[in-house]
Amino acid sequence: MDSAANLTAMRKRPALVMIALAPLIPQLLGSAFNIWYNAVIIAPLLTSSELKNRFLQTVIIYNLLVFPAGISLWLARVRSFSNALHQLQSGNDVETEVLNRLRRRLIHLPWFAAGICALAWFLCIPVFLISLLQVQGQLQSQLWWHLPISFCISGFISITHTIFLVELASHWGLFPAFFSGVRADRIPGMVTLSLRGRGILWAISASLCPIGSLLLLAFAPQAPGTNSQWFAVFIGTVGIAFGLCTALMISGLVARPIDHLRTAAESVSRGKLDITVPVARPDEFGLLLGEFNNMIRGLKEKEKLRQTFGLHVGERAAEQILKRDPGLSGVEEQITVMFVDMRSSTAQAAAMKPAEVVETLNDFFRVTVQAVEQHGGMVNKYLGDGFMALFGAGDSSIRHADQAVLAGRDILRALDKLNDQFETRGRKPIRIGIGLHTGPAIVGSIGSPQRLEFTAMGNTVNVASRVESLTKEVGRPLLLTAEVHSSLTIEFPLDKLPPQKVRGVEEPVTVFAWREDEERSTST
Numbered sequence: 001m002d003s004a005a006n007l008t009a010m011r012k013r014p015a016l017v018m019i020a021l022a023p024l025i026p027q028l029l030g031s032a033f034n035i036w037y038n039a040v041i042i043a044p045l046l047t048s049s050e051l052k053n054r055f056l057q058t059v060i061i062y063n064l065l066v067f068p069a070g071i072s073l074w075l076a077r078v079r080s081f082s083n084a085l086h087q088l089q090s091g092n093d094v095e096t097e098v099l100n101r102l103r104r105r106l107i108h109l110p111w112f113a114a115g116i117c118a119l120a121w122f123l124c125i126p127v128f129l130i131s132l133l134q135v136q137g138q139l140q141s142q143l144w145w146h147l148p149i150s151f152c153i154s155g156f157i158s159i160t161h162t163i164f165l166v167e168l169a170s171h172w173g174l175f176p177a178f179f180s181g182v183r184a185d186r187i188p189g190m191v192t193l194s195l196r197g198r199g200i201l202w203a204i205s206a207s208l209c210p211i212g213s214l215l216l217l218a219f220a221p222q223a224p225g226t227n228s229q230w231f232a233v234f235i236g237t238v239g240i241a242f243g244l245c246t247a248l249m250i251s252g253l254v255a256r257p258i259d260h261l262r263t264a265a266e267s268v269s270r271g272k273l274d275i276t277v278p279v280a281r282p283d284e285f286g287l288l289l290g291e292f293n294n295m296i297r298g299l300k301e302k303e304k305l306r307q308t309f310g311l312h313v314g315e316r317a318a319e320q321i322l323k324r325d326p327g328l329s330g331v332e333e334q335i336t337v338m339f340v341d342m343r344s345s346t347a348q349a350a351a352m353k354p355a356e357v358v359e360t361l362n363d364f365f366r367v368t369v370q371a372v373e374q375h376g377g378m379v380n381k382y383l384g385d386g387f388m389a390l391f392g393a394g395d396s397s398i399r400h401a402d403q404a405v406l407a408g409r410d411i412l413r414a415l416d417k418l419n420d421q422f423e424t425r426g427r428k429p430i431r432i433g434i435g436l437h438t439g440p441a442i443v444g445s446i447g448s449p450q451r452l453e454f455t456a457m458g459n460t461v462n463v464a465s466r467v468e469s470l471t472k473e474v475g476r477p478l479l480l481t482a483e484v485h486s487s488l489t490i491e492f493p494l495d496k497l498p499p500q501k502v503r504g505v506e507e508p509v510t511v512f513a514w515r516e517d518e519e520r521s522t523s524t
Helices: 003-012 015-021 024-045 049-079 082-089 096-107 109-122 124-133 141-173 195-219 228-269 284-313 315-323 345-350 354-374 400-424 459-474 482-487
Strands: 329-343 377-382 386-391 431-448 451-457 478-481 494-496 511-514
Touching: 015 049, 015 082, 015 141, 024 109, 024 141, 049 109, 049 124, 082 096, 096 109, 109 124, 109 141, 124 141, 228 284, 329 354, 329 400, 329 451, 329 459, 354 377, 354 386, 354 400, 377 400, 377 451, 386 400, 386 459, 400 431, 400 478, 400 482, 400 511, 431 459, 431 482, 451 459, 459 478, 459 511, 478 482, 482 511
Parallel strands: 431 478
Antiparallel strands: 329 386, 329 431, 377 386, 431 451, 478 511, 494 511
16 A cells, blocks of 8 residues: 555544544633633632532532533534445445435534534523522622623633634545535535634634623723733733634635645646646635636636647647637738649559558648648648648738748658658659748638638639649749749749749739759659
8 A cells, every 4th residue: 555545544544533522622721711710710709618619519510411411412423424434435335315414414513513612611601600699698799790701701712713623623534535526515505614704703712702801801890819910911812822723723724725726726827737626615615616626627628629629620720710709700811821732642542552542641741731830830721632721820920921931841851751761661752732822811710600611712822722733834843923922031942933824813923933852843
């Protein structure tokens, strides 16, 4: 078993024990404050031995009756999770109705503990006053103030810290098992402690208890033998200590999910989507973290769609489509259009096996598409054994004419290397024709509302296609029009050819041919 499994196993064993002991420390703190308060403030107000004996008897009897009953209720509630926890840890299924009931009970566990504490502490006020009234003689008026103050401050200290500690222990020990793969914030019929509620409890524990006690003591009759200044210092020190303890517990309940969320957000901002935030929280953080996970899943799906979409239409085309309105629309842009076509592909295919034809085409498209995309081009569509590419679509800042010619040059060079490989395998070399033309075109989506195609339309596209066909007649693999040539900012080895008659164009078209590889013939 690895270290992570060992840590999980160690956590499973003391989970119920930790939760059962969670209210112990708050009760001890509240009792310590109550004992001190009674010794310093209450004892001098018990002016007769009968009152002192009755007070001591009431303390003993009350603790023997009430607190064991409260402990029994608490342990029974904690024990109710034992069987289901064992089943879940063993990988067994628990009946849905039973599991949902236990989940609600687990979410409400801090309230249950707080209710027991509140009943045990606040019941002291009427019980002790009634018990002391049974003693003959009149009680001092200060007792009617200080006795409730003692139990109220002690009770608030115990209740607030019990809520926080039980919540921390249950989140640590039981929530991972009971809410594995389930959103705790979507459990029906639950009442959870909100972030505002935690702030109120923190105010009660850190501010209201010490400050309220000082205000009450200021209005209450002074007990004999009490130094008000030292007493105020003690109350302030206790308030600061409890405030710090409460702040530490709240940081565990509030800061931890925020840390998880911040870490996940930083990962997403870097493009890392393989992250999941723990969401076993029934409060606002559960909702926030759960929806953050939904957002990550949505981003994963969109990224998968974008990648898959890009494989079919080209990465740059996919980016342009996703940026634009996917409806039936288009924008006129000044672009350079490239047409690439294989020569003698029909005759070669007839002499090859189908698998060899597919392999040849894949090799051809691999090197040619790579050259286009390296220079910012967008392979818009495949045309059997060729394709159409756009340069400058969606990005008018690039020098698309230069990039198109550079891409054409790299295609010819890549094809030379590919033909060398074909020669070693006994295959015939591939001959191609490349035609380039620059001009305005409508770039956007066309088709029906049910099926669209992102493409470029207009005379510029038609002329580029015709120029590619012209490579067969002039015997040069790469031709570009005068419009492309006039847009160039880089000097290329080009030869100006006589004006050529192009089908569909009234006036002869001036074209330029790539000089470097002019010995390569494109004739059929």
